[in-house]
Amino acid sequence: MPRPSVREQLVDAAAECFHERGYNGTGIQDIARTAGVPKGSVYNHFASKEALAAEVMDRYAVSRKLEMLRDKAVAPVPRLRAHFEYLASDLKQFSFERGCMFGNFGAELSNHSDAMRGKVDSGLTLWTSAVTQVLEEARAAGALMTSLTPDQLGQFLVNAWEGAVLRAKVTRSRTPLDGFFVVFDSFVA
Amino acid sequence: MPRPSVREQLVDAAAECFHERGYNGTGIQDIARTAGVPKGSVYNHFASKEALAAEVMDRYAVSRKLEMLRDKAVAPVPRLRAHFEYLASDLKQFSFERGCMFGNFGAELSNHSDAMRGKVDSGLTLWTSAVTQVLEEARAAGALMTSLTPDQLGQFLVNAWEGAVLRAKVTRSRTPLDGFFVVFDSFVA
Known part of the structure; x- marks a missing residue:
C-alpha cells in the first residue's frame, strides 16, 4: 500500500480527535501529535481548524x-x-x-x-x-x-x-x- | 425583590454561557464577565467549572x-x-x-x-x-x-x-x- 500523504494523516487524526473529544475539546496540537507531525505542518495543509473539520465531515458523510x-x-x-x-x-x-x-x-x-x-x-x-x-x-x-x-x-x-x-x-x-x-x-x- | 447573591449570579451567567457556547466553548472568564464579577470570585463559590456546570444542570432539570x-x-x-x-x-x-x-x-x-x-x-x-x-x-x-x-x-x-x-x-x-x-x-x- 502506498504511504498515506501527510494531508491524509492529518484528516485521519482530526477525525479521531474530533469524534472522541469534540471540536472545542481538540487543539491543533492534539491533531498534530496524533498524526505524528509537527504542529506547524497542519497549517501547511489546512487554513484553519474549521477547514480541517469541514473535510472530516465530508469524509464522515461518505462513511x-x-x-x-x-x-x-x-x-x-x-x-x-x-x-x-x-x-x-x-x-x-x-x-x-x-x-x-x-x-x-x-x-x-x-x-x-x-x-x-x-x-x-x-x-x-x-x-x-x-x-x-x-x-x-x-x-x-x-x-x-x-x-x-x-x-x-x-x-x-x-x-x-x-x-x-x-x-x-x-x-x-x-x-x-x-x-x-x-x-x-x-x-x- | 432581594438582590441575587453572587453565587446565584454566577449560576445564571454560567447557564447562559454554557447554553449558548457549550461547555468547552465557555471559559471561566466569560462566566465572570457575564455575571459582572471578578474572575477570582468564581473560585470562591465553585471548586471548578465542572462543579458550576453540575449546578447549572440541576437547575435546568427543574426548569x-x-x-x-x-x-x-x-x-x-x-x-x-x-x-x-x-x-x-x-x-x-x-x-x-x-x-x-x-x-x-x-x-x-x-x-x-x-x-x-x-x-x-x-x-x-x-x-x-x-x-x-x-x-x-x-x-x-x-x-x-x-x-x-x-x-x-x-x-x-x-x-x-x-x-x-x-x-x-x-x-x-x-x-x-x-x-x-x-x-x-x-x-x-
Missing part, C-alpha cells in the same frame, strides 16, 4: 454508506433496517461512547459556525432524502403499516435515530438503539 | 417542569402533549438555536466527564419515567393506538424528542418539532 439505501437488489424494509443496523455496528466499535458526528457537531457547533452547521444540515438532509426514497418504495410495495407519509416518517426516523444515538452515548449501551428498532418494526410489515 | 406530567386535572394525552409544547415554546425563545442542555452536554461531555454524563443520564431517566407514567394512564384510559408498551413508547418518545430538538437547532426551525407532533398524534387517540 454513512448511503449507497446501501439505493441497492434495489434488497427489498425496501430489510434494506432500510440493514442500513440502521450498519450504523449501529459502527457505533458499537467504540462502546456507543462517541456518538454520531452529525449529532455531535450539530449540538456543539450549530450556533458558532455557519459553515459547520451547513455541513451537518446538508449531510442530514441528503440522508433523510435517501431514507424517504426507500420508504416510498416500501409504501408502493404495501409494506408501510402507518398513516404517516414516507416524507413524514423519513424525517422523523432520521431525527429519532439521532436522539437514540445520543441516548446510547449517554448510557453507553445499545438499549436506546434496540428501542428504535422496536418502533421501526411497528411501522412496517 | 423542564416535570410537575406538568403529574397534574391529574388534565387528561393524559393532552397533558403529555402540553408538556412537549411547553418545551417547544422554551426553545422558540432562542429561535431553536440553543437546543436542549441535556442533549448538548450529553453530546459534548459524555466521554470526558463521568459526573456530567451522570447528570444527563439521571435527568433523562427521571423525565422518561414521568413520560412513561402518563402513557400508562393513557393506556388505562384506552387512548393509546399502538401495540407498543408505555415503557417502549416513553423511552422512544424522549429520545425522538431530543433528536428533533437537535435537528431544530441545526435547521433553526420548528419544522422537526412539528414532525415529532405529527408522529406523536399517530400514536394516541
Whole structure:
C-alpha cells in the first residue's frame, strides 16, 4: 500500500480527535501529535481548524454508506433496517461512547459556525432524502403499516435515530438503539 | 425583590454561557464577565467549572417542569402533549438555536466527564419515567393506538424528542418539532 500523504494523516487524526473529544475539546496540537507531525505542518495543509473539520465531515458523510439505501437488489424494509443496523455496528466499535458526528457537531457547533452547521444540515438532509426514497418504495410495495407519509416518517426516523444515538452515548449501551428498532418494526410489515 | 447573591449570579451567567457556547466553548472568564464579577470570585463559590456546570444542570432539570406530567386535572394525552409544547415554546425563545442542555452536554461531555454524563443520564431517566407514567394512564384510559408498551413508547418518545430538538437547532426551525407532533398524534387517540 502506498504511504498515506501527510494531508491524509492529518484528516485521519482530526477525525479521531474530533469524534472522541469534540471540536472545542481538540487543539491543533492534539491533531498534530496524533498524526505524528509537527504542529506547524497542519497549517501547511489546512487554513484553519474549521477547514480541517469541514473535510472530516465530508469524509464522515461518505462513511454513512448511503449507497446501501439505493441497492434495489434488497427489498425496501430489510434494506432500510440493514442500513440502521450498519450504523449501529459502527457505533458499537467504540462502546456507543462517541456518538454520531452529525449529532455531535450539530449540538456543539450549530450556533458558532455557519459553515459547520451547513455541513451537518446538508449531510442530514441528503440522508433523510435517501431514507424517504426507500420508504416510498416500501409504501408502493404495501409494506408501510402507518398513516404517516414516507416524507413524514423519513424525517422523523432520521431525527429519532439521532436522539437514540445520543441516548446510547449517554448510557453507553445499545438499549436506546434496540428501542428504535422496536418502533421501526411497528411501522412496517 | 432581594438582590441575587453572587453565587446565584454566577449560576445564571454560567447557564447562559454554557447554553449558548457549550461547555468547552465557555471559559471561566466569560462566566465572570457575564455575571459582572471578578474572575477570582468564581473560585470562591465553585471548586471548578465542572462543579458550576453540575449546578447549572440541576437547575435546568427543574426548569423542564416535570410537575406538568403529574397534574391529574388534565387528561393524559393532552397533558403529555402540553408538556412537549411547553418545551417547544422554551426553545422558540432562542429561535431553536440553543437546543436542549441535556442533549448538548450529553453530546459534548459524555466521554470526558463521568459526573456530567451522570447528570444527563439521571435527568433523562427521571423525565422518561414521568413520560412513561402518563402513557400508562393513557393506556388505562384506552387512548393509546399502538401495540407498543408505555415503557417502549416513553423511552422512544424522549429520545425522538431530543433528536428533533437537535435537528431544530441545526435547521433553526420548528419544522422537526412539528414532525415529532405529527408522529406523536399517530400514536394516541
